[in-house]
Amino acid sequence: MVPIQSRLKIAENPYMMAHGRDIGSHKNFFRAIEIFDSQKVPPMNIESLSLDQMRAALAVADLGSFSAAARTFNRTQSAVSYAVTTIEQQLGIALFDRSDGQKPRPTETGRVLLREMEAVVRRADEIRKQARAIGKGQELELVITIDAVFPVECLAATLKEFEGKFSTVQIHLNIEVMGAVQRDVLDGKSVLGVIGSLPVLPPGLIGDALPPIVRIPVAARDHPLSRGTPECRLPHRLLLDHVQIVHSERSALTEGRDFSVYSGRTWRVNDLAAKRDLLIAGIGWGYMPTHCVGKDVTAGALRRLWVEDLRDENTIALIVVRRRDRLLGPAARWMVSRLTERSFHQSLLAKTEKRQLEAPERN
Numbered sequence: 242m243v244p245i246q247s248r249l250k251i252a253e254n255p256y257m258m259a260h261g262r263d264i265g266s267h268k269n270f271f272r273a274i275e276i277f278d279s280q281k282v283p284p285m286n287i288e289s290l291s292l293d294q295m296r297a298a299l300a301v302a303d304l305g306s307f308s309a310a311a312r313t314f315n316r317t318q319s320a321v322s323y324a325v326t327t328i329e330q331q332l333g334i335a336l337f338d339r340s341d342g343q344k345p346r347p348t349e350t351g352r353v354l355l356r357e358m359e360a361v362v363r364r365a366d367e368i369r370k371q372a373r374a375i376g377k378g379q380e381l382e383l384v385i386t387i388d389a390v391f392p393v394e395c396l397a398a399t400l401k402e403f404e405g406k407f408s409t410v411q412i413h414l415n416i417e418v419m420g421a422v423q424r425d426v427l428d429g430k431s432v433l434g435v436i437g438s439l440p441v442l443p444p445g446l447i448g449d450a451l452p453p454i455v456r457i458p459v460a461a462r463d464h465p466l467s468r469g470t471p472e473c474r475l476p477h478r479l480l481l482d483h484v485q486i487v488h489s490e491r492s493a494l495t496e497g498r499d500f501s502v503y504s505g506r507t508w509r510v511n512d513l514a515a516k517r518d519l520l521i522a523g524i525g526w527g528y529m530p531t532h533c534v535g536k537d538v539t540a541g542a543l544r545r546l547w548v549e550d551l552r553d554e555n556t557i558a559l560i561v562v563r564r565r566d567r568l569l570g571p572a573a574r575w576m577v578s579r580l581t582e583r584s585f586h587q588s589l590l591a592k593t594e595k596r597q598l599e600a601p602e603r604n
Contacts, residue, residue, distance in 0.1 A: 448562035460526035469547035484525030
């Protein structure tokens with residue numbers, strides 16, 4: 242005996258439709274159930290489903306008729322009708338309501354299955370496109386590690402263009418600090434890296450220069466070191482009385498080395514956002530990229546420091562690097578080309594210069 246849930250779906254079964262059973266009236270309803278129970282209905286056979294059948298069913302649903310679908314595929318209407326009927330028989334489900342001579346309309350169950358078929362067909366097209374790209378030497382993925390000081394917003398437009406040109410290549414974007422970027426590229430974890438703070442490259446890497454990042458010393462507006470002005474700088478010795486928050490990393494490449502450290506009391510964090518939050522909270526002072534804190538300085542949450550013998554700003558050199566012994570694929574070559582173009586350099590400069598213009602001290 243067929244479960245009652247299946248028998249109540251009898252109106253959607255293509256086998257009953259094919260045998261011309263009249264199940265529309267209440268009089269014949271239970272007789273129809275007996276007929277359905279007595280038939281040897283084959284089990285669902287999804288293994289034999291074909292993409293052509295799915296495409297035919299999707300075209301009928303999209304265009305609203307078998308004839309229009311046939312014209313799209315340059316096939317006969319009977320061929321499209323046969324493809325749809327076959328897939329319905331294989332599924333044991335009527336995808337379309339063909340009653341009353343109306344245009345074929347997806348059944349409730351058909352709408353669900355057609356959505357699934359659309360996903361299968363789309364994925365198959367992606368696999369075919371990816372296979373062709375791989376055959377031409379294109380990468381499956383591109384792993385890029387960038388230094389935390391690099392403004393990711395400047396990379397967004399380039400990545401959007403990349404997605405349109407290399408839709409089958411997955412991007413993995415890692416954020417690291419200083420020597421950890423070099424280590425990812427040297428170890429082969431990343432194909433490309435954008436490094437900062439370490440202008441001397443090891444022999445295994447080659448690179449192209451990008452415009453530098455500008456950093457300024459800042460502290461919270463009520464911090465004692467914020468009382469200086471360009472005209473009346475604070476004594477340098479005051480730095481020794483306060484915590485300097487330093488951007489640190491976890492690689493061994495810079496172990497034992499400090500950069501722009503002026504105080505004997507240091508707190509170390511490896512995340513710029515955390516460093517900014519600590520500075521705004523009034524815990525110490527530190528150098529920050531202008532594109533990270535320009536708005537905070539303008540709003541008054543942070544203030545620039547003016548201290549004797551403390552550099553008013555410093556710069557971090559940025560370099561796009563890759564391994565010297567690694568041949569780049571088409572996607573990686575395109576990315577390097579874009580990052581080293583004059584237009585990208587100009588957009589990067591405009592971003593940092595804009596932040597600097599937003600960062601004048603308000604007295």
